[in-house]
Each structure stands twice: as C-alpha cells, then as structure tokens.
Amino acid sequence: MEADATNAGVGVRTLGGRLAEGRLVPLFLKELTQLGRNRRLVVMLVVPPTIQLLLFGFALNPEVTGLRLAVVDQSRTPESRQVVSAFASSGSFVIPAQFASAEQAGASISNGDADAALVIPFDFAERRVRGDTATVQLLLDATNANTAAIAGGYAARIVESLNRSLLAEVPRAARPIGLTTTVTLLYNPGLLNSWFITTGLIGTLLVLVGSLVASGSLVVEKETGTIEQLLMTPASATEIIVAKMAPLLLLLTADIVIALSVARIVFDVPVRGSLALFGVAGILCVLSGIGIGTFIATFTKSQQQAQLMGFFVNPPIALLSGVVTPIEAMPEWIRPFTLVNPVRHFATISRGVLLKGAGLDVLYPHLLALVAAAVLLVGISAWRFRKQFG
Amino acid sequence: MKRIVAQSRKELTQVRRDALVLFLALVLPQILLTLFGTALSLTVKDVPIVIQDLDQSAYSRAYADAWRQTLTFRVVDLGLDEQPSEALDRGVARAAIVIPHHFERDALRGVPADVQILVDATDANTANVMRGNAFGVSATFARSQRLVAPLPIDAEARLWYNPGRDSMRFVGPGAFAVTFALFPPLLAALALSREGEQKTVIQVYTSSISAREYLLGKTLAFWLVAVLQWAIGVGVLYFFFGLWFVGDPTPFLAGTVSYLFCCVAFGVMVGSAIPNQAAAIQAVQIVGFLMSFLLSGLIFPVANIPASIRWISYFVPARYYIELSRDAFIRGGGWPAVWHIPFVLAGIGLVFLLIAWKRMRRMQVSA
Numbered sequence: 001m002e003a004d005a006t007n008a009g010v011g012v013r014t015l016g017g018r019l020a021e022g023r024l025v026p027l028f029l030k031e032l033t034q035l036g037r038n039r040r041l042v043v044m045l046v047v048p049p050t051i052q053l054l055l056f057g058f059a060l061n062p063e064v065t066g067l068r069l070a071v072v073d074q075s076r077t078p079e080s081r082q083v084v085s086a087f088a089s090s091g092s093f094v095i096p097a098q099f100a101s102a103e104q105a106g107a108s109i110s111n112g113d114a115d116a117a118l119v120i121p122f123d124f125a126e127r128r129v130r131g132d133t134a135t136v137q138l139l140l141d142a143t144n145a146n147t148a149a150i151a152g153g154y155a156a157r158i159v160e161s162l163n164r165s166l167l168a169e170v171p172r173a174a175r176p177i178g179l180t181t182t183v184t185l186l187y188n189p190g191l192l193n194s195w196f197i198t199t200g201l202i203g204t205l206l207v208l209v210g211s212l213v214a215s216g217s218l219v220v221e222k223e224t225g226t227i228e229q230l231l232m233t234p235a236s237a238t239e240i241i242v243a244k245m246a247p248l249l250l251l252l253t254a255d256i257v258i259a260l261s262v263a264r265i266v267f268d269v270p271v272r273g274s275l276a277l278f279g280v281a282g283i284l285c286v287l288s289g290i291g292i293g294t295f296i297a298t299f300t301k302s303q304q305q306a307q308l309m310g311f312f313v314n315p316p317i318a319l320l321s322g323v324v325t326p327i328e329a330m331p332e333w334i335r336p337f338t339l340v341n342p343v344r345h346f347a348t349i350s351r352g353v354l355l356k357g358a359g360l361d362v363l364y365p366h367l368l369a370l371v372a373a374a375v376l377l378v379g380i381s382a383w384r385f386r387k388q389f390g
Numbered sequence: 391m392k393r394i395v396a397q398s399r400k401e402l403t404q405v406r407r408d409a410l411v412l413f414l415a416l417v418l419p420q421i422l423l424t425l426f427g428t429a430l431s432l433t434v435k436d437v438p439i440v441i442q443d444l445d446q447s448a449y450s451r452a453y454a455d456a457w458r459q460t461l462t463f464r465v466v467d468l469g470l471d472e473q474p475s476e477a478l479d480r481g482v483a484r485a486a487i488v489i490p491h492h493f494e495r496d497a498l499r500g501v502p503a504d505v506q507i508l509v510d511a512t513d514a515n516t517a518n519v520m521r522g523n524a525f526g527v528s529a530t531f532a533r534s535q536r537l538v539a540p541l542p543i544d545a546e547a548r549l550w551y552n553p554g555r556d557s558m559r560f561v562g563p564g565a566f567a568v569t570f571a572l573f574p575p576l577l578a579a580l581a582l583s584r585e586g587e588q589k590t591v592i593q594v595y596t597s598s599i600s601a602r603e604y605l606l607g608k609t610l611a612f613w614l615v616a617v618l619q620w621a622i623g624v625g626v627l628y629f630f631f632g633l634w635f636v637g638d639p640t641p642f643l644a645g646t647v648s649y650l651f652c653c654v655a656f657g658v659m660v661g662s663a664i665p666n667q668a669a670a671i672q673a674v675q676i677v678g679f680l681m682s683f684l685l686s687g688l689i690f691p692v693a694n695i696p697a698s699i700r701w702i703s704y705f706v707p708a709r710y711y712i713e714l715s716r717d718a719f720i721r722g723g724g725w726p727a728v729w730h731i732p733f734v735l736a737g738i739g740l741v742f743l744l745i746a747w748k749r750m751r752r753m754q755v756s757a
Binding site for chain 1: 410414418425429430433435436437475480502503504506509510513521525528547550551556560580667668672685689690694695696698716721722
C-alpha cells in the first residue's frame with residue numbers, strides 16, 4: 001500500500017520532470033503543425049458539421065399544416081356547412097375534394113390522397129335543431145402516429161371553439177362552461193423544432209467528429225508506420241498520446257464556436273444562460289469523442305476499418321441521446337442506456353443553458369456525468385494505447 | 391452475360407471470405423433496424439408533470455386524478471416551497487398544472503375557473519402533443535362532472551390503420567427503408583473503391599471484360615447480397631415489430647427489386663468515382679444515409695420540409711420506398727396507391743449506373 005503510494009509519487013514527479021524537460025511541448029507543436037497542414041482535415045472539421053446542423057435544423061419539422069381533409073357532407077344544410085368552413089378556415093386543414101359517401105372518402109385515404117376525412121351524417125341539422133348533440137365523424141390516417149395525434153388535437157380544438165361560439169348564441173338559460181384551460185408554452189413559445197434539434201445536435205457532432213478525427217489521425221500513423229518512428233524517440237507512449245490529443249482538442253474547440261454560431265445566426269437560437277458552462281460542456285464532449293476515436297484506433301489497422309468500426313459506435317450515440325426524438329418516447333428497457341451517453345447529458349446542459357437560462361445549480365449532475373464520461377473514455381483509450389505501444 | 395455472371399461470382403466469393411464484410415452485410419443492418427425502431431419513436435409516455443393544487447377541494451382532487459389516469463403523463467411530487475415553474479427550470483417536470491383558488495366554488499357556480507398549464511416547449515413536437523392532451527383532459531373532466539351544457543357538436547375520431555397509435559408500427563417500415571439505403575451501397579462502394587485503391591482495377595482494364603460487364607457483374611453480386619439482407623430484415627420486422635403484409639404484397643416485392651437495385655447502383659457509382667475506401671465510406675454515409683434519414687419522411691412527413699430543400703427529396707430513393715413499405719405493412723392500399731414507385735426507383739438506379747459507366751467506360755488509369 002505504502003509502496004504503491006511512493007511509486008505513484010515518483011510517477012508524478014517523473015512526469016513533472018519530463019514536462020520540465022520540454023519534450024511534450026515540441027511534440028505538441030509538431031502535431032499542431034501537422035494538423036494545420038492537413039487541408040482536408042480542416043475542411044472536415046468545418047464543412048460537414050455546418051451542413052448537418054443546417055439540414056437537421058431545416059428538414060426535421062414536425063409542424064402539421066395543410067392536412068388534406070376529404071369531406072363527406074351528407075346533411076347539406078347551413079348547419080353542416082358551418083362545420084366544414086370552421087375546418088377550412090382553421091389553417092390546419094385544406095379540403096381538396098368533397099365526396100358523396102364515406103366509402104369514397106375512405107378510399108381516398110387509403111390511396112394516400114387524403115390524410116383525414118370528415119363525415120357529417122344525414123341527421124346532423126335535425127339533431128342540432130332539436131337541441132341534441134349532433135355527432136360528426138373524423139377518420140384519421142394513423143399510419144403516422146404522431147401526425148394523427150396532432151391532427152386529432154387540432155380537430156378537437158376546432159370543434160371546441162365552434163361549440164363555444166354556438167353556446168354563446170344560446171340564451172343564458174343554458175348552463176355555461178365552468179372550466180377553461182390556458183396553456184402557456186415556456187422557453188420555446190413559437191414551438192420551433194430547430195431550437196430543440198440544433199441545441200442537442202451540437203453534442204452529437206462534437207462527439208462524432210471528435211472520434212472520427214482522432215481515430216483518423218492515429219490510424220494514419222499506424223498505417224504508414226510512422227508511429228514506430230515516434231516510439232523510437234525518447235518520448236513515452238503517454239507523452240505521445242497526450243501530444244496527439246491536445247491539438248485535436250484545440251481544433252475541435254473551434255467547432256463548438258462554429259456550431260453555436262450557426263445555431264445562433266441561422267436558427268436564431270437564444271443564449272439565455274452562461275456561455276462558459278456551455279463551453280465547458282462542449283469541451284468535455286469533444287474529449288469524450290477523442291477518447292472514443294483513440295479507443296477505436298487501438299483496435300484497427302486501417303482508416304477504412306476504423307470507419308467501419310464507427311458503424312457499431314456512432315448510431316447508438318446519435319440515436320440514444322434524446323437529440324432527435326424525446327427519451328420519454330423510447331421503450332422503458334432502453335432508457336437506462338441513455339444515461340451513459342455523453343451526448344444525452346450535453347443535450348440537457350445545452351438546452352438548459354441556451355433555452356431555459358438554467359445555471360450550474362440545476363445542471364451540475366449532468367456536468368458531473370460528462371466529466372466522468374470524458375475522464376473514463378480518455379483514460380481507457382490512453383491505457384490501451386500505452387499497452388499496445390508502451 | 392457469361393462474363394457478368396463470372397464477375398459477380400468472384401465478387402460473392404470475396405464477400406464470403408471477409409468476416410468483417412460478412413458481419414456488416416448480415417448482422418449490422420438488423421441491429422441498426424431494431425435500434426432505429428426503438429429509438430425513433432415520437433409517442434411519449436410517462437412524461438413527468440407536477441400539479442399545484444391551490445384549492446384542495448374534492449373537485450380539484452378529482453381534476454388532478456383525471457391527469458393521473460392518462461398514460462401520457464406521470465405526476466411527480468412538487469417540493470413543498472417550490473414554484474411550479476422552478477420544477478420546469480430544473481427539468482424534473484415537463485409540464486406544470488396550476489389549479490386556482492376557489493376552483494370548486496367557481497366551477498359549481500358556473501363562473502369559468504381557469505386552469506393554468508405551463509408546458510416546457512423545448513421539445514416543440516412533444517409540447518404540441520401535450521397541449522392537445524391538456525385540452526382533452528380538461529374537456530373530458532368537464533363533461534364527466536357536468537360542468538358544461540350538452541355540447542351542440544361532438545367529434546368522434548376514428549384512427550385508421552394504426553388504431554393504437556403504435557409508433558413502432560410507423561417507424562418500423564421507415565427504418566427498414568433507411569437501413570437498406572445504407573448497407574447495400576456501402577458494401578458495393580467498398581468493393582469498387584478497393585479495386586481502385588489497391589490498383590487491382592488495372593487487371594480488370596487489361597482483361598477482356600468491358601466496363602459495362604464489370605459494373606453489371608458487381609451490381610448483380612451486391613444486389614443478391616442485398617436481397618439476402620432484405621429477407622432477414624423482413625424477418626426482423628415480423629418478429630420484432632410485429633409487422634406483416636396487409637393486402638397485396640406484389641407492389642412491395644416489385645418495388646423492392648428496383649429499390650435494392652437503385653441502392654446498389656448508388657454504391658457502384660460512388661465506388662467507381664472515389665478510389666479511396668475511407669472517402670467512399672464517408673460519401674455513402676453523408677450523401678446516401680443522411681439524405682435518406684432526413685429527406686425521406688422517416689420521422690416527420692416530407693410535406694413539412696421547407697420547399698427550398700424539399701425538391702431534393704425527389705431524388706432520394708428511400709423517400710419512395712418508405713411510402714411503399716408503409717403502404718405494404720400498414721395501410722394496404724395496393725397497386726392503385728403506389729403503381730409508379732417501382733418505375734421511379736428503377737429509373738433513378740439506371741441514372742446512377744449510367745454515371746458510373748460514363749466514368750469507367752474508357753477503362754484507363756487516370757493520372
């Protein structure tokens with residue numbers, strides 16, 4: 001036990017001594033020059049992340065407008081036309097065609113020509129006149145579960161407001177509505193999905209680009225054999241790996257700035273909290289990515305192999321993060337896996353800082369999780385590298 | 391023709407001998423398919439909410455119970471001296487319901503009692519669904535407690551094709567299409583760019599095979615691999631997603647033949663254009679996969695994509711195949727709904743192959 005402690009002490013002292021000898025700094029500078037000369041790498045750091053942010057931000061739009069509604073008005077009365085025009089003027093539905101029977105409207109849904117159908121029965125006006133509740137039928141194509149849920153909600157709101165105005169016409173004898181609901185949307189009142197996507201996607205990009213670049217730059221040295229030359233120098237494996245990671249970290253930090261600028265300028269994402277906290281979380285994400293990349297590099301012999309290995313690692317990181325789809329929508333058994341994903345924690349911090357204006361007092365558990373992930377991933381990969389080449 | 395068959399047999403032998411490629415070809419697509427299916431759902435369950443009951447009456451408790459009974463929401467406790475908005479700031483709840491003072495008295499008197507609902511709209515889509523649900527819970531409660539007069543109009547919604555609004559059923563066919571937009575082209579691109587990278591393509595140039603035969607041989611080989619992947623994928627859809635053909639499967643089968651051809655042709659095009667395996671992988675990943683993931687209607691309908699980039703989706707094969715597989719597995723519209731798709735896909739595939747041929751036909755090493 002004591003001997004261990006002394007050994008550790010000696011270890012720290014020798015590491016300090018090496019730093020003082022100044023071997024790490026020249027190595028670091030060598031790596032930085034090498035990276036700077038690599039035009040393709042610099043392009044890779046800037047172009048794909050920017051394009052992906054733009055594509056994801058613009059293309060993933062859940063807004064449901066212009067639903068095609070097939071109308072079957074069997075009543076053909078002023079009362080029924082009132083319902084049809086309430087749907088038509090809502091802005092959520094467009095009415096491409098009227099049909100004579102529910103079967104025909106159903107066929108147009110099944111051909112994909114309509115998303116929903118509204119059927120107003122023969123006795124609609126009669127029941128209205130008698131003061132009974134008149135029922136209309138709404139057929140929804142639930143192939144897309146999400147769109148159907150939202151379309152159903154829109155229809156309910158249209159009918160509710162129509163009811164409210166119809167009840168207002170009735171003399172006060174009828175019982176008034178005793179309950180109203182006011183919904184206030186916080187943090188993102190315009191319901192802009194791009195705010196949700198881009199704030200999380202920055203984390204995915206930092207991890208994925210970090211791992212790609214790290215594995216690439218290490219594997220190239222393995223492929224061309226220059227790693228042997230490095231190992232022949234007095235530098236230790238630890239120094240080599242630290243000198244390899246540090247410049248990457250520096251370069252990828254620029255990616256944090258680029259990504260945030262795109263989100264800010266193109267999508268108008270607000271910055272309501274501390275940018276420093278966001279930056280720290282971003283750096284931890286980059287470190288996790290570099291760790292993953294180095295880890296992959298120690299297992300592979302060529303760039304092509306390293307990239308194929310990425311197919312095992314990247315999809316779970318990207319998908320089990322709550323970046324594109326909410327974690328609450330995943331099956332329960334898979335949710336615990338998201339807890340070990342650094343991107344998930346980054347997304348929470350990023351959304352907390354940028355959209356909610358939350359601070360460290362609220363977000364510290366996620367920051368700690370990110371620190372743990374980064375330390376663990378960098379530690380394991382450095383250990384594997386040392387074992388392989390030390 | 392004989393040379394085409396010989397070329398593709400050689401290709402298949404190579405695939406069989408490479409363990410990594412074999413794994414990529416047969417196992418990874420199915421893993422990704424299940425992962426997509428589980429992770430890409432949008433139907434939220436157990437969303438945490440807090441309720442602040444300022445009235446503490448029988449009525450307000452009944453209203454709170456109405457929220458507890460939904461499957462979408464899960465009521466978590468609000469701290470003693472915590473404001474509802476703080477719970478949203480801390481992220482412990484996604485919505486907060488504030489029941490006002492005198493809720494019971496007002497409701498019984500017929501004075502509108504206003505329930506305040508704060509929704510964390512960070513996730514725009516979930517917020518939209520939660521807003522719809524909130525109106526629904528209140529309306530159902532009001533009706534059950536006879537707080538409103540008999541309504542003049544009642545809308546009765548019926549969900550067709552997917553009555554349980556099961557998201558897996560929706561995502562399954564889409565994930566199926568996107569998986570095949572990634573792996574068959576990846577294998578084909580790797581095989582072609584390897585020949586370019588290792589310069590074995592020079593041997594092809596000096597042999598008696600023509601560029602046309604060479605490309606068609608490769609396409610045929612990887613098309614066969616893709617068919618095998620596809621067959622396993624259908625098994626995954628059946629056992630994992632519980633999906634099977636509804637109605638006539640022939641349009642789907644015809645479309646599959648051209649879709650797989652189209653995907654492989656894309657890979658052949660990329661592989662013949664880029665004689666570097668690492669770069670070819672990236673090209674397939676970014677162009678093929680990303681486009682299929684984002685511009686195909688996998689998560690949100692294509693109609694929602696802004697018009698300025700929506701036109702790109704017409705060139706994304708997965709867009710058509712998603713439509714086709716959703717029809718085959720969920721809607722069952724059959725030929726009248728999707729007759730054009732097999733032709734469109736075959737057309738796009740031919741264009742890819744033509745581009746590859748234009749590059750290869752001189753069979754010269756470019757300096």
